Amino acid sequence: MEQKRFTKNDGSFICAHCGKTVLPLGYSSRNHCPFCLWSVHVDINPGDRACECGGLLKPVFAEPDAKKGYIITYECQKCGEKRRNRAAHNAKVQPDDINLIIKLTVAE
Ligand SMILES: [Zn+2]
């Protein structure tokens, strides 16, 4: 039992792009790295881990949203699917790098 609880704890992960350890967000499931903003294509719906693609999601664009802060658009490097994720730059633990997000708002 004890061990099972341990393996089920998928709150923190190692970023597949920059290799840093990413801690859980707390209020919502973290779906991208706060240091480089990259993500992995593992969800069909946010947090369900139901997608088998597993490709790296490259952050290509960010746009400000009045309610949600910033929305980051991702492009999967493996299957090409585009995804949108909410940025977590207001997180208490390891907030997203706001400078990287702002850079993405002026990308093409
Ligand atoms: Zn990273």
Ligand SMILES: [Zn+2]
């Ligand atoms: Zn994919």
